[in-house]
Amino acid sequence: MGWIIALIVGGVAGWLASMVMNRDASMGIFWNIVVGCIGSLIGNALAGPLLGVGGSVQEFSLVGLIIAFIGAVVLLAIVNLIQRGRVR
Numbered sequence: 001m002g003w004i005i006a007l008i009v010g011g012v013a014g015w016l017a018s019m020v021m022n023r024d025a026s027m028g029i030f031w032n033i034v035v036g037c038i039g040s041l042i043g044n045a046l047a048g049p050l051l052g053v054g055g056s057v058q059e060f061s062l063v064g065l066i067i068a069f070i071g072a073v074v075l076l077a078i079v080n081l082i083q084r085g086r087v088r
Helices: 002-020 029-051 062-084
Strands: none
Touching: 002 029, 002 062, 029 062
C-alpha cells in the first residue's frame, strides 16, 4: 500500500511543480510521477539533515507532500538549467 501512496503523492507533487515551473505542457502524467518521486527523494535528502524532518512513504502527510513538491521544483530547476542554460 505504501508504493501506491508514494506514486499518488509523487504524481501530485510532480504536477504541482510542473505547473510552477511552466513545464506542464511538455510533461505527461508518467513524467509527473517520475519527477515527483525523484523530487521526494531529493527533498527528503535535503530536509532530513537540514531541518530534521522527513516524509514517510507508508502514510500520507502534508509535510511529505510539501517536501516532495520542493524537491520536484529543485529537480525541474536543474533540468531547466541543463536544457536551456537558465531557470525559468
